[in-house]
Amino acid sequence: MDPVILFFLFGLVAGLLRSELKLPSALYDSLSIFLLLAIGLKGGQGLATQPLLPLLPQIGAVIVLGVLQTLIAFSALRLLFGFDRPNAASTAAHYGSVSVATFAVAAAWLAARDIAMEPQMAVLLAVMEIPAILVGIVLARGIHRDTDWKSLGHEAFLGKGVTLLLGGMAIGWAAGPEGLAPISGLYFDLFKAVLALFLLEMGLIVSRQVGELRRRGLSLIVFGLAMPLLSATLGLGTGWLLGLSVGGLTMLATLAASASYIAVPAAMRIAVPEANPAVSLAGSLGVTFPFNILLGIPLYHWMATRLSGA
Template identity: 45%
Template sequence: METLFSPVILFFVLGALAAFARSDLAFPEPMSKALSLYLMCAIGLKGGILVAGNGFTIDLLLAATAGLVLSCLIPVGAFAVLRSFGRLDSTNAAAVAAHYGSVSVVTFIAGNQILTDSGMPPAGYMIAVLALMETPAIIVGLFLARGGNGMKMQSGQELMRETLLNGSVVLLTGSFIIGLVIGKEGFEPIAPVFETGFNGLLCLFLLDMGLIAARRISHARSLTARLVLLAIIFPIVNGTIGCIVGAMIGLDVGTTTALAILAASASYIAVPAAMRLALPKADAGLYLSLSLAVTFPFNITIGIPLYTQLAKLMV
């Protein structure tokens, strides 16, 4: 109940309710982008600083390996289910599967803050795991699409450029490296900007995300009941697998929950950008609606508390 009634979740619910009620509440696009950049920069810095203080450990190696394996295997299972139960063609099934194998930065940031406020902060190296999990699912999704219908895709060089130089990947990775370099002492002069105001700005960002998610699902035309059901089942199954893996490799409760959140989340920033380039025939409205309008709200309101309780039972 403490997690469900955290300010982060309540602001997201407020945004969703305002959108469903057709309120004219809205954030200017430049403000939304600025908040997004700020949050990714702040979380990257904090992760790098924590790793700089604790050093590179066996837990980091194990978590990174687990994240990479999950990012490669989740799209394969999702693709099979989307083709059979979801009744999607190969191209759309592969595009959607890639979203579920990759990660949602915002879901992770929200979960990280909720866990920290609850006295279970995840290890700082999970930022590195998040960055590692962005790309493999995209590559696997494209292989699945090619295997399904032999389609011709954009060159590998273009795809890797679009993926690796995506803004969220660059900012998270770069901020993490800066945190490693400057350490705790170097962070102190800028701490008032990136630490003191973090919670309040995160609440504003989640308010905006609630508005966007609710409005997108209200206008989604390609969603079916089967696909909406899968968009809820996928995070539950993947999050449970993340909890099991985290417990098996000996992570603490907060870090196990963070791994579960990463496994359960679905990308709606990095992967859509890559899919637009590599699979232009895939239905962008479909994969964005599933990841942003269904899975993201589920994870923010129900998923994070669920994965936290599962991690407490398993660790």
């Protein structure tokens, strides 16, 4: 197995056994910043070698994809699983958005197998963070005069994750491959080692969601497994219409199947304080994230190869 996956399993088992293992919170934040910047730099470096105008249809397509996923998730949670409106809207926003960590694992998985993907996938990652947040807020609260759109817009468009991704892409695009060469040893060569350490902490975090999964029962587990499969299918269809390569199809399916646990929880705390964040995180972190990195990514690649006829 890939060592980064083994690091995740190590953290998960250690957490379930109630080990005293714990990474300092400052180190976890530093690893997050490093991964976001590295992904942005890599995407910006690729963008420097191609025109930007052809990306506009792809950006529009993934915005529609994120909105559609959020609406489907909300309807399923309300009608099939009996969630109240605030928790259904908050959880749906998590599943309509994307996970940077899942993107990083998929990028490492593809790179280890010499499977190329389009460089603009980092751009699509940043774009897909935002629509689900806005749709989730409208589903939970409607549109009222007292809605603090300024604070919500700031959180959605200028949150840490989006800012680091866009900033890294801007630097990578402006510097280009030659300009980034002196720092490539840190941001590119050490990427997988840093990702392994990050996934060790993610395993510990996932182990803490077991209690909420027990309280919510089978419904959250079923949704946490079924929704990524449906979303991956929608992502594959979108990627096929956009003419993406097998690597691009795999990555877009992975992004669609992933669920946010950084940007969306922060925005939902402001917009929908009555929603229980433990419910959304138990699904996105306790079920969907492990499923995607252990089984989902190879499955989505297999589906992409069948769709493309490769």
